Amino acid sequence: MRIILTAAAVLTLAVLPVAAPWLQFVLTLAIAKGFAALGVAVLLRAGLISIGHAMFFAASAYGVAFLAHAGINDLGLLLVLSVLVAALTGAIAGAFLVRYRAIFFAMLNLAVSMVFYALCAKLYGVTGGTDGMPVPIPAVFGVVFAEPVFKSVLFYLSLALMVLVGLAVQRYLDSPLGHALSAVHTNEIRLEYLGIPVWAVLLIAYVISAALAGLGGAISAFAIGRVVPDFAFWTASGHLVLIAVLGGIGGVPGAFIGALFLELLHSAAVTVTDAWNLIVGMALIIVIMFMPQGIYGLFARKEASSP
Amino acid sequence: MAFKNISLAFARCLSSLQPRFRFDWEWPQANLRVVVDGLAGALVIGVVAATPVAAQDKPNSVGLGVFTFTSGPAAAYGMPGKNAADLMIDEINAKGGIGGVPVAATFVDEAQGAQGVIAEYRRLAGDAKNQVMVAALSSATCLALAPIAEQLEVPTVGWNCDTHQLLMDGKSKYVFRPNGNTVPEFIAYAIYLLDRKPDVKTVAIINPDYAFGHDAAKIFTAALKALKPDIEVVAELYPKLGSPNYQTEISRLTTARPDVVFSNLWGADLENFVRQATPRGLFTSSQAVLALGETVLQRVPLPDGVIVGVLGDGWWMSPDAKANPETVKFAEAYKSRFGEYPVFPSIKMANALIYVKAAYEVAMQKNGGKWPTRAELAAAMKGSKVATLTGITQTRADNDGLVDQIVGVTVKTSAQPFPVIGDMVRYKGDSLMPLAGQDPLAWISTLKPEFAKSLPKPGSYKIGER
Numbered sequence: 198m199r200i201i202l203t204a205a206a207v208l209t210l211a212v213l214p215v216a217a218p219w220l221q222f223v224l225t226l227a228i229a230k231g232f233a234a235l236g237v238a239v240l241l242r243a244g245l246i247s248i249g250h251a252m253f254f255a256a257s258a259y260g261v262a263f264l265a266h267a268g269i270n271d272l273g274l275l276l277v278l279s280v281l282v283a284a285l286t287g288a289i290a291g292a293f294l295v296r297y298r299a300i301f302f303a304m305l306n307l308a309v310s311m312v313f314y315a316l317c318a319k320l321y322g323v324t325g326g327t328d329g330m331p332v333p334i335p336a337v338f339g340v341v342f343a344e345p346v347f348k349s350v351l352f353y354l355s356l357a358l359m360v361l362v363g364l365a366v367q368r369y370l371d372s373p374l375g376h377a378l379s380a381v382h383t384n385e386i387r388l389e390y391l392g393i394p395v396w397a398v399l400l401i402a403y404v405i406s407a408a409l410a411g412l413g414g415a416i417s418a419f420a421i422g423r424v425v426p427d428f429a430f431w432t433a434s435g436h437l438v439l440i441a442v443l444g445g446i447g448g449v450p451g452a453f454i455g456a457l458f459l460e461l462l463h464s465a466a467v468t469v470t471d472a473w474n475l476i477v478g479m480a481l482i483i484v485i486m487f488m489p490q491g492i493y494g495l496f497a498r499k500e501a502s503s504p
Numbered sequence: 505m506a507f508k509n510i511s512l513a514f515a516r517c518l519s520s521l522q523p524r525f526r527f528d529w530e531w532p533q534a535n536l537r538v539v540v541d542g543l544a545g546a547l548v549i550g551v552v553a554a555t556p557v558a559a560q561d562k563p564n565s566v567g568l569g570v571f572t573f574t575s576g577p578a579a580a581y582g583m584p585g586k587n588a589a590d591l592m593i594d595e596i597n598a599k600g601g602i603g604g605v606p607v608a609a610t611f612v613d614e615a616q617g618a619q620g621v622i623a624e625y626r627r628l629a630g631d632a633k634n635q636v637m638v639a640a641l642s643s644a645t646c647l648a649l650a651p652i653a654e655q656l657e658v659p660t661v662g663w664n665c666d667t668h669q670l671l672m673d674g675k676s677k678y679v680f681r682p683n684g685n686t687v688p689e690f691i692a693y694a695i696y697l698l699d700r701k702p703d704v705k706t707v708a709i710i711n712p713d714y715a716f717g718h719d720a721a722k723i724f725t726a727a728l729k730a731l732k733p734d735i736e737v738v739a740e741l742y743p744k745l746g747s748p749n750y751q752t753e754i755s756r757l758t759t760a761r762p763d764v765v766f767s768n769l770w771g772a773d774l775e776n777f778v779r780q781a782t783p784r785g786l787f788t789s790s791q792a793v794l795a796l797g798e799t800v801l802q803r804v805p806l807p808d809g810v811i812v813g814v815l816g817d818g819w820w821m822s823p824d825a826k827a828n829p830e831t832v833k834f835a836e837a838y839k840s841r842f843g844e845y846p847v848f849p850s851i852k853m854a855n856a857l858i859y860v861k862a863a864y865e866v867a868m869q870k871n872g873g874k875w876p877t878r879a880e881l882a883a884a885m886k887g888s889k890v891a892t893l894t895g896i897t898q899t900r901a902d903n904d905g906l907v908d909q910i911v912g913v914t915v916k917t918s919a920q921p922f923p924v925i926g927d928m929v930r931y932k933g934d935s936l937m938p939l940a941g942q943d944p945l946a947w948i949s950t951l952k953p954e955f956a957k958s959l960p961k962p963g964s965y966k967i968g969e970r
Contacts, residue, residue, distance in 0.1 A: 219627035226619055318714070327714035328644050328667060329618075331651070344655035417619070423648040427617050464623055467616065474575060 203360075203450065210457075211356055214349075221352050222420060223464050224457070228355045229416035231456035234440035235366060236409035238452050239402055241441060242370065244382035245298065248434045249306030250410045252290075252313045255429035257283035257411030258418035259317065262330040272335045272354075276415050283411020284404050291403030295396060307431055317426035329425035332418045348420070355416050362412065363449045369405065370449070378402055410437070443484055445491020454492050458484075562875045565608040566601065567634035568593075568860070569625065571649075572641050572663075572853070576615035577746045580771030581799070581849050582641050585663065586611060587842050588850035589638070591834070592857045602864045603875070614640055618648045625649055629658045635878050636661065636860050638853075643667035643715060650679045659863070659882040663856035664849065666716060666815070668723075668944050674902040678878075680885050682859040682897040682905040683852060686719045687944045688936035689815045690768075692909035693793055694727035695936075695956045696929060697764060697811060700913070701791055706738045708762035708790070710753055710777070712769055713742035720768040720795065723948065730951040738762050743773075750777045754784050762790055770796040778804045797914070799847040802922045806914045812925060813911040817895040818851030821924060822910055823965065824895050831893040855892035862890040898933065902940040906933035910965065930965040 214221035233254050240247050260282035261275050269275055290309055297305055317324050324330060334347050342350060369375050377398045380388050388395055418424050427433065436459075444455020462480055466473035488494055570589050573582025589609060597606045612624045621640070628634045629652075637653070637660045640646050646665035653660035654677060662670065662681040666689065670681060697704065707728060711717030721740060728735045739760045741753045754777075757765055765786065769777050774796060781787065787807045794800075797812030798819060806812070817824070825831040834854060838846045846854070867876035867884035876884070889898045898906040908930050915926035938947035 217630070219623070219630040222626050223623045226623065321715070321718050325715070326718055328647055328669070331647070344651075421618055421622055421648065422651050423618060423644075425618055425644055425648070463616070463620060464627070467613065467620065467624060468610075468627070473613065473616070 206450075207356065207360060211353070214352060221348060223460050225348070225352045225355055225420045226417060227456045227460035228359050228453065229413040229420065230437065230440060230460065231359065231444075231453035232362065232413035232416070233410040233437050234413075234444065234456055235363075235449060235452035236406035236413075237437045238441040238444075238449075239366070239370070239378070239406045239409070242375070242378040242382065243399060243402060245295075245399070246303045246438060247306040247406070248303050248431065248438060249308075249310030250406070250437050251429050251431070251433035252306075252310035253283040253287055253407040253410035254414035254417070254433065254437070255313065255317065255424070255426070256286045257414035258332075258424045258428050259324065259330070260411075261415050261418040262332050262424045265333055265335065266330070270333070270335050271339070272337045272350075272419070275335055275419075276412070279415040279418075280408050280411045283414065284408040287404045287407020287411075288400070291400050291407065295399035295403050307434065310429055310434055311431055314426055314429040314431070317429055324426070327426060329423050332422050332424060334422075335419070351416065351419050358412070358416075359453060362409070363453070366405075366409070367449045374398060374401060439481065443481065443491055445488075445493030448493060451491055451493035458492055562603070562605060563633050564605070565633065566605050566864070567628070567631060568607060568609040568857075569612060569628040569634050569637040569639065570609045570663075571612045571614055571621060571625075571637070571639035571645065573615050574611060574613045577772060578615065578642065581664075582614065584799075584847050584850040585641060585853040588838065588846060588853040589857060591838055591841060592854045595834070595837070596857070596861060602861050603868055609638075610634070612639075614642055614645050618645065621645050622648060622652060625652060626656070629656045635659065635876075635881060636863070638663050638856050638860065640665060641849075643670070646670055646679075650676065653678045657878055657882075659878055659885060661856050661860055661885070663853050667719060671902050671904045672944075674941050676903045678882050680859075680882075680899060680903045680905070682856060682885075682890065682892075682899060682907070684816045684907050684909060684933070685904065686716070686723055687938065687948070688909055688931075688933065689813075690720050690723040690795065691727045691936050691948065691951075692911050692931050693766070693795055693811065693813065694724055694731060695931070695959060696813075696911040696962060697791070697793060698728070698731055698956060699929075699962050700811070700927075701763070704732070704735060704763045704791075706736050706760075706762040707764045707766060708739040708741070708757050708760050709737065710739075710741040710743065710750075710757065710765065710767045710769065712745045712773060714745055717742055717768060721766075722945065724766055726945055726948040727951065730949055731953050731956055743769075745773065747773065748776060750780050753777075754781050754786055757781075757786055758784060758789065764793060765790045766793040766795070768795040770799060774800050775804050778806060782807065796848075798925065799849065801914070801924065802844055802847070806923050808914055808916060808923065810914045811911065812914055813909065814848035814851075815909075816848065816852065817908040817910050817930065818848040818855065819894065819910050819925060820846050820851060822894060822928070822930075824930075825893060828893060834893060851894055855894065855897065858892050859885070859888075859890050859897060862888065900940055904937070904940070906937060908933050909936060912962070912965075927963045928965040929960050929962050931959055935959060 210224060233250060237247055237250050257279040260279035264275055264278055294305055318327055334344060337350055377393055381395055385395055440455040440459055441452055443459060444451035463477055466476035572585045573579045574586055593607045593609055601607055610628060612621060614621055637658055639649050639660055641664045643666055646662050650670060657678055660679050662683060665681050666686045668685045668687045709721045711721050725737055739756055741756060743753055793811040795813060797810060798814045820835040835845055863881050863884040867880040871880055885899060887899055889896060895908050900906060910928055910930050912925035912928035914923040916923050938944050
């Protein structure tokens with residue numbers, strides 16, 4: 198039943214842009230943010246809240262811009278390399294950040310990400326300051342597409358990646374390495390006594406989550422066509438945590454459901470009124486108050502109750 | 505140690521995969537039907553929704569996407585623009601709209617960031633009714649939207665978009681800026697300053713810490729150095745956008761004792777800065793140049809003799825504006841509706857809408873009264889010369905606008921309770937612009953002191969003399 202639901206959801210997503218072409222951009226962005234929120238959700242398993250994941254999102258987006266500037270002009274190569282950039286940044290930052298827990302972890306992530314933001318905004322000559330850097334349209338395996346075609350390619354590629362990466366992350370979370378994360382949350386000392394290196398478990402999780410955020414960042418960079426320091430601002434990080442909590446941290450689909458919900462809600466709210474902030478905020482409060490398990494919790498609970 | 509731990513953890517992970525490779529998934533027939541039916545249904549909806557509307561029919565309203573800041577700190581600049589758009593659209597509709605069709609604007613808040621703005625742009629562009637976009641205020645938004653405008657082929661009029669980078673490549677077909685850019689805007693201040701205070705030796709700069717502030721500092725300094733090579737910049741300060749407190753910066757500025765303090769702070773930042781700097785005597789010890797000073801004239805008591813301007817010709821009390829009954833009417837209507845006289849962002853917006861209206865009229869004239877397509881509208885904008893509320897905006901071959909630049913100093917008059925601009929000069933738009941395709945900064949460095957001599961002098965732009 199779960200597979201059917203997922204397949205139906207993915208197919209619906211795939212045909213939605215045919216109905217409303219402008220939705221394609223919103224959905225691409227939602228999937229991109231879903232990747233990043235998934236990264237946050239992985240760490241949330243271990244009870245670690247990162248209010249700084251926008252840094253990896255932005256690191257990879259800037260990676261795309263710089264690599265494209267340096268002459269690399271292939272979608273696949275750019276994607277892989279920029280995700281590696283994010284993973285590397287994650288490995289460096291994670292090496293010392295995963296030693297901390299709770300509020301210290303959250304705050305240090307915030308601090309590091311804001312240093313990154315300040316660098317992007319202040320290194321005017323390198324990053325273009327607040328005006329950001331352009332991202333040209335790359336070739337796809339040597340084929341150069343016109344803009345609308347490329348955006349469709351990007352959308353369907355992200356959709357495919359969503360399924361593939363989602364399955365991979367599901368697998369990872371179901372592995373001992375993944376289960377160790379919840380164990381860190383419940384009793385870290387016991388884990389050490391069992392001979393499981395907590396630091397390594399967390400570092401791997403941190404690098405994976407940074408890479409996921411990076412994948413989201415790279416897709417956004419291609420979709421938006423411009424990289425700006427705002428990508429790394431703390432509100433963007435907060436946004437990712439929000440998506441993760443909103444969707445439900447129980448499973449992989451939660452992050453994507455949360456991202457889709459928030460992006461579509463945002464799009465709907467801005468069309469109705471200037472006070473779109475108010476509508477988005479109210480909806481979030483309602484979801485958090487009445488669906489403590491997140492939106493995904495609704496599906497998961499239903500499934501659990503049905504035989 | 506670390507590597508050992510990581511490899512250990514990996515090994516455990518891999519060994520756990522083995523028993524999981526089993527394929528006993530079920531795929532019941534009935535459920536598959538549901539999926540297929542859903543898919544077919546969605547496709548039908550898609551095909552129906554995607555059927556194009558004929559663009560040549562006269563629509564029942566002219567759709568306009570108008571992009572500005574309606575929330576956040578930048579709304580201090582964005583809301584006067586939105587107010588002006590509301591008022592101008594009402595005025596256009598009161599006169600029968602454009603070609604007999606009423607105008608209906610959809611406002612988009614730029615405070616939602618590049619992602620949200622692009623999503624909204626695409627959504628609005630997807631509706632054939634919205635043939636023109638008036639976008640945008642922030643340079644970052646304009647730079648992000650420009651490639652999309654070209655790709656979607658939607659005429660896009662930058663109502664503010666100061667950055668000189670926007671149209672630099674000269675390839676734009678659909679992006680227009682009937683407006684000055686940072687180059688003429690800030691060169692004008694350098695020339696005016698040197699005319700008024702030829703013996704200036706030291707300059708300090710305090711600009712907001714983002715591209716607009718850095719660009720302005722670069723252009724202003726380059727122009728000063730070219731026109732008077734012995735000028736020294738003694739301090740360059742870039743406080744964060746939206747800072748409430750400028751005491752540290754003011755201390756730096758007062759101890760540096762520069763002859764001139766230049767700033768392109770704006771909105772609440774500028775108000776705060778002026779309020780905090782006045783009691784500390786900054787405006788008496790140094791000649792202040794407030795590039796966006798006109799926007800706060802009605803709000804804070806600026807001392808006399810501060811060099812201010814409007815980044816263009818959009819001052820509602822300029823001699824040209826006073827001579828135009830439309831402008832006088834607009835300013836009074838604005839005052840009675842919003843409680844304040846228009847500031848230059850309002851005029852920029854109003855002028856952008858006049859520009860759009862003119863493009864519709866020219867396009868319809870050219871194609872024999874039929875409702876124009878997007879391409880025809882863009883063609884009508886290209887190379888156009890449009891009379892605005894405060895002067896004339898001319899569109900060059902590279903789609904950049906030529907507008908005059910008004911600079912002056914604050915003076916008190918009996919006519920208004922707030923300071924106004926006196927001792928004005930009006931530089932011709934083309935005199936301060938590099939040629940299309942020329943690198944602006946390279947062009948500025950070629951300027952010679954003689955260049956300024958050929959331009960009009962402070963005080964030459966007076967009421968009654970046009």
